[in-house]
Amino acid sequence: MNYNWDWNIFFKSTGIGNEIYLDWYITGLGWTLALALAAWLVALLLGGLLGVMRTLPNKWLSGIATCYVELFRNVPLLVQLFIWYFVVPDYLPESVQIWFKQDLNPAVSAYISVVVCLGLFTAARVCEQVRTGIQALPKGQSNAAQAVGFTVAQSYRYVLLPQAFRVVIPPLTSEFLNVFKNSSVASLIGLMEILAQAKQTAEFSANIFEAFTLATLIYFTLNMSIMKVMSIVEKRVRIPGLMVEGGK
Amino acid sequence: MSSMISINNVNKWYGDFQVLTDCSTSVSKGEVVVVCGPSGSGKSTLIKCVNALEPFQKGDIIVDGISVGDPKTNLPKLRSRVGMVFQHFELFPHLTIVENLAIAQTKVLGRSKEEAEAKGIKLLERVGLKAHAHKHPGQLSGGQQQRVAIARALAMDPICMLFDEPTSALDPEMINEVLDVMTELAKEGMTMMCVTHEMGFARRVADRVIFMDRGHIVEDCSKDDFFGTPRSERAQQFLSKILQH
Ligand SMILES: Nc1ncnc2c1ncn2[C@@H]1O[C@H](COP(=O)(O)OP(=O)(O)O)[C@@H](O)[C@H]1O
Numbered sequence A: 001m002n003y004n005w006d007w008n009i010f011f012k013s014t015g016i017g018n019e020i021y022l023d024w025y026i027t028g029l030g031w032t033l034a035l036a037l038a039a040w041l042v043a044l045l046l047g048g049l050l051g052v053m054r055t056l057p058n059k060w061l062s063g064i065a066t067c068y069v070e071l072f073r074n075v076p077l078l079v080q081l082f083i084w085y086f087v088v089p090d091y092l093p094e095s096v097q098i099w100f101k102q103d104l105n106p107a108v109s110a111y112i113s114v115v116v117c118l119g120l121f122t123a124a125r126v127c128e129q130v131r132t133g134i135q136a137l138p139k140g141q142s143n144a145a146q147a148v149g150f151t152v153a154q155s156y157r158y159v160l161l162p163q164a165f166r167v168v169i170p171p172l173t174s175e176f177l178n179v180f181k182n183s184s185v186a187s188l189i190g191l192m193e194i195l196a197q198a199k200q201t202a203e204f205s206a207n208i209f210e211a212f213t214l215a216t217l218i219y220f221t222l223n224m225s226i227m228k229v230m231s232i233v234e235k236r237v238r239i240p241g242l243m244v245e246g247g248k
Numbered sequence B: 001m002s003s004m005i006s007i008n009n010v011n012k013w014y015g016d017f018q019v020l021t022d023c024s025t026s027v028s029k030g031e032v033v034v035v036c037g038p039s040g041s042g043k044s045t046l047i048k049c050v051n052a053l054e055p056f057q058k059g060d061i062i063v064d065g066i067s068v069g070d071p072k073t074n075l076p077k078l079r080s081r082v083g084m085v086f087q088h089f090e091l092f093p094h095l096t097i098v099e100n101l102a103i104a105q106t107k108v109l110g111r112s113k114e115e116a117e118a119k120g121i122k123l124l125e126r127v128g129l130k131a132h133a134h135k136h137p138g139q140l141s142g143g144q145q146q147r148v149a150i151a152r153a154l155a156m157d158p159i160c161m162l163f164d165e166p167t168s169a170l171d172p173e174m175i176n177e178v179l180d181v182m183t184e185l186a187k188e189g190m191t192m193m194c195v196t197h198e199m200g201f202a203r204r205v206a207d208r209v210i211f212m213d214r215g216h217i218v219e220d221c222s223k224d225d226f227f228g229t230p231r232s233e234r235a236q237q238f239l240s241k242i243l244q245h
């Protein structure tokens, strides 16, 4: 096979303005970060709320949360993205439709669709982690919280959630990593995040291996840094004197 | 003597299984009542009905004039006035000892942080654990944790105290340090309902003993009657088993 390896390709001109290929990746990284962080914020808030709802004795609240999880977990992410991007906008009020389809920069409307899609999809997964974390606490803790006079809301706020939060840091970290990986679906609706930039670089330069290797390295570095940060967080909030999970 | 806790014909089911059948008794102000009986007889369930940690389907429980089963009752408020101590301590592991004692005082009773912590420290001094105020529960022994749990309940200035086998999760050498604190409380006139198998404690401290079996209150009599001439065969068997060692 006749392949011209060229690792300097990233510093060469793309032929568009005075951009080099590396600039594309930097733009891509910006989109990926903006997507993942916004979607994660949505997932964390909504998923946390749903996770708490699933542990409440109220049948309606826990039922709603259960339905949500089943719906969003069982429909493939790509299908959900196409629904949010191609179908849902048609059912919005006319003025919002015009704004979304015509006034907005296409990149921004794609961005909104992916954030909503990925946020709601990941919320279902966060919900399950939070629920498991709360249910893993000894039953006596909620009894003790109520016995000192806390309302249900106060029991969660002061006793259950601070403990569950610590338990769910490791599984939530891996959900956070998934958000970064899943954000690459945005390339399918034309949002120029890292994967899309790599594809474009491959097409323009014909250095397909280098193009995707750099994308891989960027994802890898992102993941490693997040894991590092989260393990520092985990150590910082560890409860003194408490056995590590799985101990006892 | 006026009644602090009055339990009237309480019945409770878990699905089809009846845990409590027509339970009636009362605890007067300042009285110490020991509840004993074989494992699974419904002791924990009964005592948890008193502060509504467990709901019951029939009957009524009145605590200091307030009906526990009445849907209009403000249960958190009622519970804040009834101290409870659990078999497995159930301190809040993520908070320091003094925070464990202060948090409900500030969030439920509305005391200032300074006031709540000062009160917490005073109670820790009383149970001999002031030096541990800034540790976490996991750094204390079982006996120490249970003494903190008693102090946590006392910090709310309870009108009565419920104990659910407070010493049965403890190593033998730690049982007495907890019983000593409980004995002292009883001497000060605290109204207490204690599920326990510590018959030495019952003999020394209790006014009355209740014996439960399969969800029924089988014996409910003065301490002297109970240890002198327990009337039911089940109670006699139970006593002979428990007093053997
Ligand atoms: N949540 C529950 N669901 C079903 N059965 C229960 C539940 N809690 C307790 N029980 C049953 O109720 C009975 C009384 O339990 P408990 O009050 O804990 O007994 P004790 O404290 O005297 O050992 C036991 O047979 C137990 O298995």
Ligand SMILES: [Mg+2]
Pocket: B043, B044, B045, B165
């Ligand atoms: Mg019990």
